[in-house]
Amino acid sequence: MMEPASSYAPETYLRVQNLSKRFGRFKALDGVSLTMNRGEFLCILGPSGCGKTTLLRAVAGLDRPDGGEVFLDGGEVSHLPVYRRNVGIVFQSYALFPNLTAAQNISYGLQTRGYGKARVKERVEELLALVGLEGQDRKFPSQLSGGQQQRVALARAIAPSPAVLLLDEPLSALDAQVRARLRMEVRSLQQRLELTTLMVTHDQEEALAMADRILVMDRGCVLQTGSPDEIYNRPASPFVASFIGSMNFIRDAVKEAPRVFRKGGLRLVVDESDPVPEGAPAILAIRPEDILICQNGEAPRNLLTAEVSRLEYRGANYRVEMNLLLDEAETSAIEADVTAERVRKLRIREKSRIHIDLPTDRLLVYAA
Amino acid sequence: MLSRPSSLESASVRTLDVEAWVLRALTMLACLWMVCFVLFPVAQLLWKSFLTAEGEFAGLSNYLVYFRTPALSSSLTNSLYVSALTTAGSTTLGFMFAYALTRTCMPLKGFFQGVVMTPLFAPTLLNGIALVYLFGKKGLISQGFFGHIPGIPVELYGPFGIIFAQILYTFPQAVLILSVALRMTDARLYEASESLGASPFRTFFTITLPGIKFGLISTFFVCFILAFTDFGAPKVVGGQYNVLATDIYKQVIGQQNFIMGAVVSSVLLVPTVVSFVVDRICQRRQFSALTARSVPLVPRPSGMRDILALTFCSAVALGILGFYGTALFASLVKVWPYNLSLGLDHYNFSKMGGGGIGSLFNSIRMSLYSAILGTFMTFGSAYLIEKSRGMRALRQVSYMLSLVPLALPGMVIGLSYIFFFNTPSWSLLGWDIPNPFNVLYGTMGILVLSNVVHFYTVSFLTATTALKQLDREFETVSESMGVPFYRTFARVTVPVCLPATLEIAIYYFVNSMATVSAVIFLYSADLPLASVAVANMDDAGDIAPAAAMAMLIVGVNILVRCLYGFVNRWVQGTTQAWARR
Numbered sequence: 009m010m011e012p013a014s015s016y017a018p019e020t021y022l023r024v025q026n027l028s029k030r031f032g033r034f035k036a037l038d039g040v041s042l043t044m045n046r047g048e049f050l051c052i053l054g055p056s057g058c059g060k061t062t063l064l065r066a067v068a069g070l071d072r073p074d075g076g077e078v079f080l081d082g083g084e085v086s087h088l089p090v091y092r093r094n095v096g097i098v099f100q101s102y103a104l105f106p107n108l109t110a111a112q113n114i115s116y117g118l119q120t121r122g123y124g125k126a127r128v129k130e131r132v133e134e135l136l137a138l139v140g141l142e143g144q145d146r147k148f149p150s151q152l153s154g155g156q157q158q159r160v161a162l163a164r165a166i167a168p169s170p171a172v173l174l175l176d177e178p179l180s181a182l183d184a185q186v187r188a189r190l191r192m193e194v195r196s197l198q199q200r201l202e203l204t205t206l207m208v209t210h211d212q213e214e215a216l217a218m219a220d221r222i223l224v225m226d227r228g229c230v231l232q233t234g235s236p237d238e239i240y241n242r243p244a245s246p247f248v249a250s251f252i253g254s255m256n257f258i259r260d261a262v263k264e265a266p267r268v269f270r271k272g273g274l275r276l277v278v279d280e281s282d283p284v285p286e287g288a289p290a291i292l293a294i295r296p297e298d299i300l301i302c303q304n305g306e307a308p309r310n311l312l313t314a315e316v317s318r319l320e321y322r323g324a325n326y327r328v329e330m331n332l333l334l335d336e337a338e339t340s341a342i343e344a345d346v347t348a349e350r351v352r353k354l355r356i357r358e359k360s361r362i363h364i365d366l367p368t369d370r371l372l373v374y375a376a
Numbered sequence: 377m378l379s380r381p382s383s384l385e386s387a388s389v390r391t392l393d394v395e396a397w398v399l400r401a402l403t404m405l406a407c408l409w410m411v412c413f414v415l416f417p418v419a420q421l422l423w424k425s426f427l428t429a430e431g432e433f434a435g436l437s438n439y440l441v442y443f444r445t446p447a448l449s450s451s452l453t454n455s456l457y458v459s460a461l462t463t464a465g466s467t468t469l470g471f472m473f474a475y476a477l478t479r480t481c482m483p484l485k486g487f488f489q490g491v492v493m494t495p496l497f498a499p500t501l502l503n504g505i506a507l508v509y510l511f512g513k514k515g516l517i518s519q520g521f522f523g524h525i526p527g528i529p530v531e532l533y534g535p536f537g538i539i540f541a542q543i544l545y546t547f548p549q550a551v552l553i554l555s556v557a558l559r560m561t562d563a564r565l566y567e568a569s570e571s572l573g574a575s576p577f578r579t580f581f582t583i584t585l586p587g588i589k590f591g592l593i594s595t596f597f598v599c600f601i602l603a604f605t606d607f608g609a610p611k612v613v614g615g616q617y618n619v620l621a622t623d624i625y626k627q628v629i630g631q632q633n634f635i636m637g638a639v640v641s642s643v644l645l646v647p648t649v650v651s652f653v654v655d656r657i658c659q660r661r662q663f664s665a666l667t668a669r670s671v672p673l674v675p676r677p678s679g680m681r682d683i684l685a686l687t688f689c690s691a692v693a694l695g696i697l698g699f700y701g702t703a704l705f706a707s708l709v710k711v712w713p714y715n716l717s718l719g720l721d722h723y724n725f726s727k728m729g730g731g732g733i734g735s736l737f738n739s740i741r742m743s744l745y746s747a748i749l750g751t752f753m754t755f756g757s758a759y760l761i762e763k764s765r766g767m768r769a770l771r772q773v774s775y776m777l778s779l780v781p782l783a784l785p786g787m788v789i790g791l792s793y794i795f796f797f798n799t800p801s802w803s804l805l806g807w808d809i810p811n812p813f814n815v816l817y818g819t820m821g822i823l824v825l826s827n828v829v830h831f832y833t834v835s836f837l838t839a840t841t842a843l844k845q846l847d848r849e850f851e852t853v854s855e856s857m858g859v860p861f862y863r864t865f866a867r868v869t870v871p872v873c874l875p876a877t878l879e880i881a882i883y884y885f886v887n888s889m890a891t892v893s894a895v896i897f898l899y900s901a902d903l904p905l906a907s908v909a910v911a912n913m914d915d916a917g918d919i920a921p922a923a924a925m926a927m928l929i930v931g932v933n934i935l936v937r938c939l940y941g942f943v944n945r946w947v948q949g950t951t952q953a954w955a956r957r
């Protein structure tokens with residue numbers, strides 16, 4: 009794949025430093041900092057009430073934070089009202105003006121910026137083409153589908169060529185199929201226009217699919233920042249691990265030796281070194297899709313025996329719920345995603361006793 | 377952290393943004409307007425009730441005089457008595473009518489809905505006048521249709537007449553509120569009840585009645601307030617039976633005893649304000665009862681029930697039409713009941729006192745101005761309160777103040793405006809503050825202002841409801857694109873809310889045409905009004921011309937209402953095209 013030719017070298021374009029905001033006794037933002045490069049797509053991901061929308065509104069200048077600074081393109085904008093920050097915003101509800109046509113909605117912000125009539129028309133047509141709404145210019149929002157409305161809202165936000173595009177859960181009002189398609193469209197549009205984009209979402213799939221980088225928030229704090237790959241494969245904490253995708257946790261393990269952990273009769277080896285001191289408790293974690301089902305004769309390093317308690321069919325694969333046999337009396341629940349083909353081939357059923365492998369390079373270690 | 381004075385300094389300069397300050401100033405003005413024309417006049421009125429005629433502080437002595445004079449204090453019990461009976465009658469009938477309209481499959485629903493609203497177009501004086509022609513000494517029913525059948529003599533003047541007229545007056549309101557309450561229900565509750573095998577009887581008492589609980593309470597209090605503060609009906613058919621509203625009029629106009637007028641006004645205000653507060657609490661709960669996911673209830677045909685409903689509604693509709701028909705007939709008859717040939721003699725007002733036909737044109741002019749100013753003020757304030765940001769406390773105070781006029785009887789507004797606008801200056805701590813509004817006294821201005829305030833709350837709430845339906849982020853989107861607020865207001869907010877503003881305007885017009893209570897204190901001899909002329913001609917015993925003038929008011933209102941219908945249809949067709957799919 010070819011990298012899109014970029015005229016800009018990566019540079020810090022947006023910088024947020026130490027933002028804090030309280031609503032009464034509730035800390036919505038607790039010293040949040042972030043940086044964004046020009047043309048980057050950053051996703052703020054977190055459960056509802058984690059402060060992500062507050063952060064977006066503070067960056068936009070819609071709400072004043074109690075403390076902290078925002079820098080845009082090298083200058084401080086902390087005290088500028090929203091319309092002096094040159095940001096484009098798409099809201100969850102789109103907030104399209106119902107009595108104006110698609111074209112009138114898109115041109116709404118252009119007329120006050122001293123665009124001439126001809127230029128406005130030209131720009132509107134350009135944008136309609138860009139979001140794939142040619143010929144829909146005279147329709148009112150109520151005559152457009154949800155996905156089309158979303159595109160009008162996007163076109164309206166980017167019409168005045170904003171420095172930063174802010175998206176507040178822009179796809180959450182759509183049904184699943186439209187959402188999946190628009191996800192790709194928004195992303196490719198963002199890449200083509202090299203729009204520096206900050207999106208807020210609680211949908212982890214959306215964040216993984218669209219973002220260059222993801223910033224995970226909870227309770228007003230940043231928990232982890234990194235590429236989707238880093239966030240998914242190397243979550244910084246059990247919270248991040250469980251919030252994104254599913255994750256098995258093996259709690260109450262004890263570190264026996266470097267890279268060796270014990271729980272009951274289990275002995276587990278990991279590849280990577282970790283900061284847990286020897287003899288201290290630790291939490292081991294592994295994603296369901298990383299667990300391997302072993303056939304007779306295989307002898308990986310973390311070979312375990314488990315009894316299948318339930319099979320849940322999910323089309324392409326099965327979610328296999330099972331109990332690890334720790335020792336005579338104790339068991340520990342664990343889930344694996346196994347392709348349907350393999351389940352059939354190995355004749356896995358409820359109550360089957362199987363051997364599984366927790367690959368040493370997929371096991372994560374957290375201090376308990 | 378290092379302090380950076382330079383950035384702080386520039387920040388304060390930057391936030392000095394003209395637009396934001398204009399919005400702030402306007403919001404403050406909206407609040408000031410309510411303080412000036414609602415709070416201050418009423419406070420002054422209440423204050424006057426504690427003063428002697430010479431302006432000395434008198435403490436509670438005026439109230440002692442009031443309660444020690446049986447002729448005065450008996451009015452309070454009279455008022456409570458007729459209002460309670462009116463409320464009971466109106467709520468019962470209103471419930472039956474609203475139930476028939478919303479929960480049955482009877483035919484002619486649109487017709488019934490229209491007929492039941494007729495009383496809203498008429499001055500309440502007309503209800504009294506029509507009663508005189510029906511149950512008076514030479515009345516249609518008391519004389520048995522001009523002697524064709526045995527008559528039923530009725531003691532019209534007194535509680536019977538007042539209650540009858542007021543039930544008619546409050547009936548449309550009861551039907552309106554209860555229809556809304558009965559419509560706001562979740563069909564799934566009824567399906568659940570049915571599937572659990574509950575009888576219709578049990579369903580009615582466990583689901584229907586509890587569901588409209590707050591609507592019922594609201595109806596109770598609204599009818600009570602309307603009846604308690606009504607002036608028109610007791611003025612015409614009250615006879616020797618005194619109530620508070622007529623007492624204020626007698627004290628002020630008859631005896632020029634302004635202080636006692638203020639005392640009676642205060643007495644009138646207490647139950648009204650209490651009812652108002654309870655009603656507000658109930659309405660708030662009513663609206664939270666329904667979620668967006670509720671399924672509307674669609675009534676199913678049921679032979680017996682639908683026939684009963686049709687019979688009842690037909691009887692009520694015929695009654696209302698016959699009632700006003702009698703008044704219309706009487707206004708056209710040469711000499712009731714002796715010469716029943718028809719003519720327009722009574723519509724020639726030149727020989728009458730009360731200003732003649734000119735008063736009708738004054739009324740139309742006043743109503744038009746009230747509609748324009750009222751719509752502007754209510755919609756503007758609602759916009760500022762609902763859509764501007766910052767100054768939360770001030771906006772909340774403004775909102776509360778905007779609700780106050782609903783609790784103010786017209787008589788109280790009228791009398792307090794006499795005091796307020798007639799004061800040449802106020803002395804405060806030795807300073808003389810000249811009254812800038814004094815010039816309005818006796819002009820069209822004071823009449824229009826009193827109407828704008830009198831019918832403020834309902835219009836304000838209509839505007840607020842319409843504005844609440846707009847996306848909260850419209851203003852934010854515009855702001856983020858650097859579009860000034862007034863541009864979005866003109867291009868989006870007003871066009872989208874056009875149907876609501878028209879509704880407000882028509883409400884103002886119709887009510888301003890029909891009202892007597894506030895303006896009867898405020899009109900001047902060179903600016904007579906039609907509704908006041910009705911009262912004065914009736915006073916002088918010229919009942920037929922009074923009926924004629926009242927009919928003209930109803931006619932103008934119906935005409936304007938039809939015009940509104942056409943305009944509204946045009947608006948829906950052209951400017952609201954976006955609302956259609």
